[in-house]
Amino acid sequence: MLEGELAFFGDLSYEPALLLQNGKIPAEVASNHLKALAELLENIPDEGFTATQLKDIVWPYADSQGRGAVLWPLRVALSGREKSPDPFTLCGLLGKKTTLNRIAQAVKKL
Numbered sequence: 564m565l566e567g568e569l570a571f572f573g574d575l576s577y578e579p580a581l582l583l584q585n586g587k588i589p590a591e592v593a594s595n596h597l598k599a600l601a602e603l604l605e606n607i608p609d610e611g612f613t614a615t616q617l618k619d620i621v622w623p624y625a626d627s628q629g630r631g632a633v634l635w636p637l638r639v640a641l642s643g644r645e646k647s648p649d650p651f652t653l654c655g656l657l658g659k660k661t662t663l664n665r666i667a668q669a670v671k672k673l
Contacts, residue, residue, distance in 0.1 A: 579672040579673060581645065582639045584631070584636075588631075593636040594670055594673040596632060596636060597640060600633070600666060601663055601670075604620075607659065609659050612654065614649075614651040615651075617655060621633075634649075636669065637650040638650045638653070641662065
């Protein structure tokens with residue numbers, strides 16, 4: 564099992580409640596935001612899948628919908644943790660395919 568910062572690259576195991584910030588975000592809201600984010604990210608070309616580009620695309624959505632309600636479930640979906648690098652950095656490091664797979668897995672948990 565990978566530990567420390569490398570753990571983000573291994574298989575994730577976390578409780579679904581963590582996606583909901585332990586009850587602060589309704590499951591339907593988190594699920595809808597994750598699905599909307601997946602749609603936004605799906606359209607980004609692989610070569611443009613960088614932290615800076617992702618922030619430019621995702622931030623307006625997060626700002627309009629409530630940053631915490633959008634970015635918290637994304638962080639957990641990508642890292643499986645409460646504390647991690649920001650979700651844009653994680654997306655850039657993980658790449659498009661892994662990012663979209665982890666978001667899809669998180670939606671299934673909800």
